[in-house]
Amino acid sequence: MEKLRSKIIIEDYKNNFDFKKNNTSLNIEFNRVAFVFFFFFIIYLIYTIHLIHLGSRKSKIELNNDLPMFTNKLYRADIVDINDNYLAKTIKSIDIGIKTSDVIDKKKLLLSLNIIFPNKDFNKIKKQLNTKKFFWLEKKVSEENYEKLMKLGDNSIKPEEKVLRIYPQKNLFSHIIGQIDDDNNGISGLEKSFDEILRNSKKPIKLTVDKDVQFLIRKELIKYQEIFKSKGSAAILMNVNNGNILSLISLPDFNPNERQNITDVNFINRVTKGTYELGSVFKPFTFASALNEDLIKPETKFLDLPKSIRCDKHRIGEYDNKIPSDLTAEQILIRSGNIGSVRIAQLVGPEKHKSFLKKVGVLNSIDFDIDEIAPQKDYNFGKCRLATASFGHGVATTILQLAKGYAVISNGGYDIKPSLIKKTTETEEKKNRLINKGVSYQVVMTLRKIVNTEEGTAKFADVPNYEIGGKTGTADQPEEGSYSEAKINTFASIFPTSNPQYVFIVMLDTPQKAKDYYYKYRHQKGGWKGTLYNTAGWTSVEVAGKIMDKIGPILATKYLEIN
Structure with a gap:
């Protein structure tokens, strides 16, 4: 019996031992599973937080057009052209800085940064890590590199959102x-x-300018600035009826994205800030002034005109001695006669002619959308000033004022305000008539003959189908109380002359003859090589004609409203 009890006890002991051993194995396996689960849970949690962070950042970027996102100090509204192309735009960017006191492992951080930014100077970065409390690692970081930096999970990396002003059209x-x-x-x-x-x-x-038209005009100006080796050039295209400017260009220009400190006066805005004696482009104003006073008609004859006259100690002569001595008022303008223009102005008189030039805006201060506007000098008109002003010397003005004057003498005689800003609503405003009815028609018909007749000085601008009329102007530039050999060559045009819609002006500052340039009339066979005369008829007119070849189809399909 004792043996049996002993055997039972031993067996019970073994059973107890075996049970405990199995229980311990189960615990170990459970702990392993729990550890693996916990490990993957932590990784999942980290990535979830990171994705939430990126998602929230993306949503902020998508909302960057809402004004409340920006402080008034940083935000600037976008600027677009007439077709909603961006000319200036505010965007958000991110700069990356390093707060050195939060760096845990410098070697690890440097290694990681070197992988992301392999082209950076890491000797400099290493020095900054040891000597500075904070420094900027990367300005305007890319989206891709931002994500790589955030994945490092380093608290020393400090992103900061900033507002940027960009100009997608660069110099244009x-x-x-x-x-x-x-x-x-x-x-x-x-x-x-x-x-x-x-x-x-x-x-x-929204502006009135058109990106496509601006691009084509600038491209041709740059091309011909190289051909004629001019110091600078300018062009303006404006609606004569409402003053809307489709294009305004001055060369040389600059890239506003670079935020240059420009001190070279050659970068002046030649359309609004530069003042010039513009020469014979003033003669249509002399013609219109006398017509407005009912002192002449286009067919009024001026007989026995001398080849030169004197005013005090100065001699006034014709630019071309082949001009006949007997001319009508219209022929004086077509053939660009200086003496005939003086005689017409003398009929009007100093005060009335000065008043006319101020009335149409040529010698009057102009209110414009940008601040870079040259002040207008108030000239004292005596008999000599009257004489020289009749053919565009002795008085200076801007290309913008010239454009306004040509708009007034071609649109029926109504006042207009040149503008770059598109009106939010097109309202019918009562027009203010400045010159008498019928004067515009007579002026415009004569301007057309300057372009499409053999006697005219602007035949290179006779582009088919666009009915261009205009006047050339070649002026010596004043220098230390006298005049230099440097020229200002200008062509001021109106089109279409059957129903004027636009004024287009091209000015070249100090152009030179182009010995290798090939000239060709549009309506004649053949041509010739080399600029014969350094005058507007051989430079500015040629440029304007080539530009009209390019922009004419755009204007005809998008803007012209010929009745």
Whole structure:
């Protein structure tokens, strides 16, 4: 019996031992599973948090057009052209800084950064890590590199969102749009004159300019500036009936994205800020002034005109001695006679002629959308000033004022205000008539003959189907009380002459003869090589004609409203 009890006890002991051993194995396996589950859970949690962070950042970027996202100090409204192409745009970017006190492992951080930014100077970064409390690692970081940096999970990496002003068209609208400084303040162009509005407007500011037209005109100006080796050039295209400007270009220009401190006066806005004696482009005003006073008709004859006259100690002569001595008033303008223009102005008289030039805006201060506007000098008109002003010397003005004057004498005689800003609503405003009815028609018909007749000085601008009329102007530039050999060559045109819609002006500053350039009349066979005369008829007119070949189809299909 004792043996049996002992056997039972031993068996019970073994059973107990075996049970405990199995229980321990189960615990170990359970702990392993729990550890693996916990490990993957942590990884899942980290990636979930990271994805949430990226998602929230993306949603913020998508909302960057809402004004509340920006402070008034940083935000500026976008600027677009007539077709809603961006000319200036505010975007958000991210700068990456390093707070050195939060760096845990410098070697590991440097290694990681070197993988992301292999082209950086890491000797410099290493020095900054050891000597600075904070430094900027990368300005305007790319989206791809931002994500790589965030995946490092290093608390020393400090992203900071910033607002940027970019100009997608680069140089194309530089003299119109202007620049801002590093504190986001407008310092030139529309950025300056509309600074407060740009800071507070929620909507883009729409301009009247057309990107495609601007591009084509600028391209041709650059081409011919190289051909004629001119110091600079300018062009303006404006609607004669409402003053809307489709294109305004001054060369040389600049890239506003670079925020250059431009001190070279050659970068002046030649359309609005440069003042010039513009020569014979003033003769249509002399013709119109006398017509407006009912002192002449186009067929009025001027007989026995001398080849030269004197005013005090100065001699006034014809640019071409082949001009006949007997001319009608219309022929004087077509053949660009200086003496005939003086005689017409003398009929009007100093005060009335000065009043006319101010009335049409040529010698009157002009209110414009950008601040870079040259002040207009108030000239004292005596008999000599009257004589020289009749053919565009002795008085200086801007290309913008010239454009306004040509608009007034071609649109029926009504006042207009040149503008770059598209009106929000097209309202019928009562027009203010400045010159008598019928004067415009007589002037425009004569301007057409300057382009399409053999006697005219602007035959190179006779582009088929666009009915261009205009006047050339070649002027010596004043220098230290006298005149230099340097020229200002200008062509001011109106089209179509059957129903004037636009004024287009091209000016070349100090052009030279082009010995290798090939000239060809559009309606004649053959041509010749080399510029014969350094006058507007051989430079500015040629440029304007080539530009009209390019922009004419766009204007005809998009803008012209011929009745």
